[in-house]
Amino acid sequence: MDTLQKIKATSKEQEASKLPLQATVNISGSEAVMRAMVSEKVHTIFGYPGGAIMPIYDALYDYADRLQHILVRHEQGAIHAAQGYARTSGKVGVVFATSGPGATNLVTGLADAMIDSTPVVCITGQVYAHLLGTDAFQETDVMNITTPVTKWNYQVTDATEIPSVLAKAFYIAKSGRPGPVVIDITKNAQLQKFDYAGYKRSDHIRSYRPKPIVRKKFIEEAAELINAAEKPFVIFGQGVILGRAEKEFKKFIEKGGLPTAWTILGMSAIPTDHPLAVGMLGMHGNYGPNVLTNECDVLIAVGMRFDDRVTGRLDKYAKQAKVIHLDIDPAEIDKNVKATVPVWGDCKETLPMLTELIEQKTYPNWLQRFREYQKEEEESCIVPELNPTGETLTMGEVIKLLNELTKGDAIIVTDVGQHQMVTCRYAKFNQTKSNITSGGLGTMGFALPAAVGAKFGAPERKVVAVIGDGGFQMTIQELGTIMQSQVDVKLIIMNNNFLGMVRQWQQLFHEKRYSFVDISSPDFVQVANGYHIDGRRVSKREELGVALKDMLDHKGPYLLEVMVGKENNVFPMVPQGCSVAEIRLK
């Protein structure tokens, strides 16, 4: 045991030497929360007050000059806004909510942030510690409800813990593979006065290793595979954006001359018109990248997790290829697809190491294969969607016009469903962190609040939300947030009077038995007007361009409802349970 005592002794000495000599001040737990926010350089908080978080809101009152609080209309809106904020700013999104229903309303957003690796810190109020477990008013077991959907959670019952716990919360949320953190603070801890010795940001937790030491051996093996490849293919996900490795990634593919496709969340990390870009992977992705996944000889996966919507049927996925998997999360390596060479690490570090070892190359014939498939896709899917001849509008032509007007510089936030797939298929992006969508969880109702957060995360950029008529009605109350905080977001509703994606599946796989997909909507423009938001509805092609331009030029928030074809489908499509090579064009 003497080794142990030594360990304890040394770590105590280390601790002591690190702490600056500082006089303590007597403050409340709530005040300590505010100081933590300021120290973590938080500017914007999305939240909703309530009984158990009142002391924190009381402290916030004095911080109005340093901390901007956006009052949402529902806690789900707060967390989606925080997600949108985190995704466009690259910073941690922060949420305040009260106990009980306030906290349970966060759960969908937590699950969404968990599966899409979004850094969010949620502070929830909780009943007094002595009331825990008594079924007190607005008491709920937040810790156990949120455990499966958080990277970390912690309940504070003593104010003295607040500075160190919040430091850990921010560090955990943003480091390694980011994720949501919930800190549940009991009311007594918010009120309790204690001797505060300052806030120290955390950068080390002994049981937590956010990124590994990169092993050169595997970089070398990966480079060897790439250099020997005849048909190499790069697929990348959000890891490139989360790792702030866009430049490193671009250098890597450009030196190697590697054809590159993105997942829905990786999209915008490189410009969509990059000469090596071959499009989007997955169920409604592009034809070439899906088919040729099953033909490449070396598949290089960067910061992506082989989601089932990307891989289709796993036992028929890229079986011919040697797989190089770069990921920061070791649990992702070999989870779905066995890696020939696993490169565990932060891609900001691993990509330059790999770039150095690969040969400068081009694969004109191989790249041409992608272009040929693209041509085929153009004819049967893209042209009819973007340049329709029928009377009704298509979602694709809206996005095409939007591209022309924004020149690919806007942030586009999408909800979930057909409009999401169409937008992600056709939207052009020049800048990273521009495609904000609920990828993993597929949360309808995400886009409206996420657009609010996206705007606060990137106030200098234009934010356009594209939302379906179904999803819009799931979080429609956030129009109130937009009204009150004058959030300059442009809202496009693609209204087909259907829950379109489910209807498409019912058409294709359930003999057109349209079971409860016929959804009626309020007059969205009037609803917006009720919130003092200007808006317009269009259903004619000749009006569309002007309407979009007016929307973009409008000062302040604007809602544009576009009536689109009722029974349009999104193609191509990899039917569920099929291999990516079995992608259908119609």
Next chain:
Amino acid sequence: MNKQEYTITVYTENQVGLLNRIAIIFSRRKINIDSLNTSPSEVEGVHRFTIVINETEDVVRKLCRQIEKQVEVLKAYYNTNDEIVWQELAMYKVPTDVIAEKVKVERLLREYGARAVAIRTDYIVFETSGHREEIDALIKALEPYGLIEFVRSARVAIIKTSHGFHEKLKEFEYREPSEEVAENEFLSENEKIFSM
């Protein structure tokens, strides 16, 4: 791949809620935990979980990665039965009069490596430790004599190749640990995967 018994050993911080965080990794995948023991390890502040499940190696490996991913988990290992030395502890409560009359207590104790931990006029409590079968055998032996109550502990196990956790923990405290601790087990030499 065939299912077999695996013993998962997890070193963690001592934290409220961590048991749930680990347990739901199994329940989410509808995997039944055969036995679970959690108690302080030899290192102060560090807890040790011993979890027994019946699964394929592929599943167990993935489970271990998910467990190790949790912020407060220091390390997770998995082993087959021939890589560990393990014991369960069991207690048996039997009526004194029957035992005194019908069974030669001394022979029974020797045969099963059991010992009496409480002797009263109305009942005796025996205790033994061993593998599942050994403990079950004593149940069988005592059943005819009116076994009143029986309880068995979870498995505890020592990993044969382990060199202990002290040194490793010391390295966890460092910001820049050796490769061994920051190890990428999935990338290590095969035979060393999940061995200490």
